[in-house]
Amino acid sequence: MSSFPLTPRNQVHRLPKRASYDRDQIYGILDQTFLCHAGFQVEGQVYVIPTIYGRREDTIYMHGSAASRMLKELAKGFDACVTVTLLDGMVLARSAFHHSVNYRSVVLFGQARALTDPGEKSAALEIITEQVAPGRWAEVRGPNEKELKATSVLAMPIDSASAKVRTGGPIDDEEDYTLPVWAGVVPVRMAAGTPADDGRVLPGVGLPASLSRARFL
Amino acid sequence: MSSFPLTPRNQVHRLPKRASYDRDQIYGILDQTFLCHAGFQVEGQVYVIPTIYGRREDTIYMHGSAASRMLKELAKGFDACVTVTLLDGMVLARSAFHHSVNYRSVVLFGQARALTDPGEKSAALEIITEQVAPGRWAEVRGPNEKELKATSVLAMPIDSASAKVRTGGPIDDEEDYTLPVWAGVVPVRMAAGTPADDGRVLPGVGLPASLSRARFL
Numbered sequence: 052m053s054s055f056p057l058t059p060r061n062q063v064h065r066l067p068k069r070a071s072y073d074r075d076q077i078y079g080i081l082d083q084t085f086l087c088h089a090g091f092q093v094e095g096q097v098y099v100i101p102t103i104y105g106r107r108e109d110t111i112y113m114h115g116s117a118a119s120r121m122l123k124e125l126a127k128g129f130d131a132c133v134t135v136t137l138l139d140g141m142v143l144a145r146s147a148f149h150h151s152v153n154y155r156s157v158v159l160f161g162q163a164r165a166l167t168d169p170g171e172k173s174a175a176l177e178i179i180t181e182q183v184a185p186g187r188w189a190e191v192r193g194p195n196e197k198e199l200k201a202t203s204v205l206a207m208p209i210d211s212a213s214a215k216v217r218t219g220g221p222i223d224d225e226e227d228y229t230l231p232v233w234a235g236v237v238p239v240r241m242a243a244g245t246p247a248d249d250g251r252v253l254p255g256v257g258l259p260a261s262l263s264r265a266r267f268l
Numbered sequence: 269m270s271s272f273p274l275t276p277r278n279q280v281h282r283l284p285k286r287a288s289y290d291r292d293q294i295y296g297i298l299d300q301t302f303l304c305h306a307g308f309q310v311e312g313q314v315y316v317i318p319t320i321y322g323r324r325e326d327t328i329y330m331h332g333s334a335a336s337r338m339l340k341e342l343a344k345g346f347d348a349c350v351t352v353t354l355l356d357g358m359v360l361a362r363s364a365f366h367h368s369v370n371y372r373s374v375v376l377f378g379q380a381r382a383l384t385d386p387g388e389k390s391a392a393l394e395i396i397t398e399q400v401a402p403g404r405w406a407e408v409r410g411p412n413e414k415e416l417k418a419t420s421v422l423a424m425p426i427d428s429a430s431a432k433v434r435t436g437g438p439i440d441d442e443e444d445y446t447l448p449v450w451a452g453v454v455p456v457r458m459a460a461g462t463p464a465d466d467g468r469v470l471p472g473v474g475l476p477a478s479l480s481r482a483r484f485l
Contacts, residue, residue: 066333096277096347096377097308099306101371101373119281119282120282130313147404148415150408152320160313184358187360191447192363192449233474235463235465239459240459241456241458243455248452249452251451253447259360262450
């Protein structure tokens with residue numbers, strides 16, 4: 052199935068022309084980054100917490116300390132919401148009203164469950180690590196039994212999702228084009244700086260191959 | 269008061285050494301960007317939606333279409349959560365377990381209310397515009413009556429807040445420092461590209477002064 056069914060939960064209400072329910076487009080956005088914002092509630096109070104994730108097929112994986120409140124709450128299996136946003140540009144118009152931003156965002160819905168099997172947990176941690184820097188998992192020491200126990204890992208099958216995308220320049224009111232105001236787009240993106248080793252890298256060990264494949268590089 | 273009181277709502281549970289309740293630090297993070305993720309719920313389903321904001325003193329302002337469901341829900345005055353995250357670096361360790369990211373994040377709590385007075389709405393829209401590009405408001409045509417009516421503007425006094433910050437390099441297990449694995453930090457940040465005008469800028473109109481003060485530039 053190439054699209055997520057349109058339901059009250061994933062329907063984009065505002066500016067539906069910007070919306071997409073296409074699985075390939077949604078997963079394409081998810082695979083551009085590794086930072087999401089997960090929403091959950093505790094006794095009626097909503098919390099929004101940033102965390103990293105990995106995607107494989109129709110599942111999102113998140114992890115953290117075994118003591119994490121966020122993961123404990125998400126693992127209770129209520130309908131969670133996980134949102135990923137890529138900021139692509141500032142859109143400057145001739146009027147304040149028509150200023151905007153270019154972006155690609157995805158909103159995911161599903162019920163998360165905690166993984167308990169050590170092999171399943173390790174496989175999910177590999178997916179998260181590979182989301183950040185493809186190839187990194189094979190370069191480093193994998194998790195031991197103690198580390199796996201200290202780590203909570205959640206799997207959230209993506210039940211429902213939508214994407215919302217704005218591209219292009221400002222659209223001003225026709226009469227405003229006579230104003231002597233600069234209007235256009237300033238592109239923005241995540242950019243990586245120069246890698247700095249931690250001062251204890253062994254002689255002869257160079258930058259890892261995974262870095263050349265890392266998101267943002 | 270220089271710090272937000274520590275309460276069950278804003279208490280950072282995981283890695284409390286990374287937490288801060290200091291107002292200056294929290295506002296310093298808020299003033300580095302203009303993108304937040306707002307959390308609200310509709311009939312038990314949590315939604316996390318990206319939007320832009322502006323801060324002045326102890327209040328966050330958000331805006332959108334008068335038809336926005338997010339703004340309507342937030343304006344109901346329940347306890348909302350608004351989160352801002354700056355990603356600062358990828359932290360590569362010698363073991364999968366000790367990989368991390370450097371970041372600064374802020375979680376804000378408060379009750380939002382919709383502004384109704386046109387003057388108050390316009391002032392809030394100025395704060396949001398100035399958050400994106402300081403000085404832009406004076407360069408452009410301000411909102412007219414019709415535009416103000418079409419725009420919902422929320423004010424959320426910041427009742428409670430916390431910041432969480434990770435900096436520095438990886439911290440590996442002592443025995444892993446003998447591994448021939450590169451470890452260190454790859455800094456990342458939002459970066460702006462070359463501004464592109466929309467093809468209808470009047471002759472002689474150059475790049476605006478506000479752009480040189482814009483976030484990410």
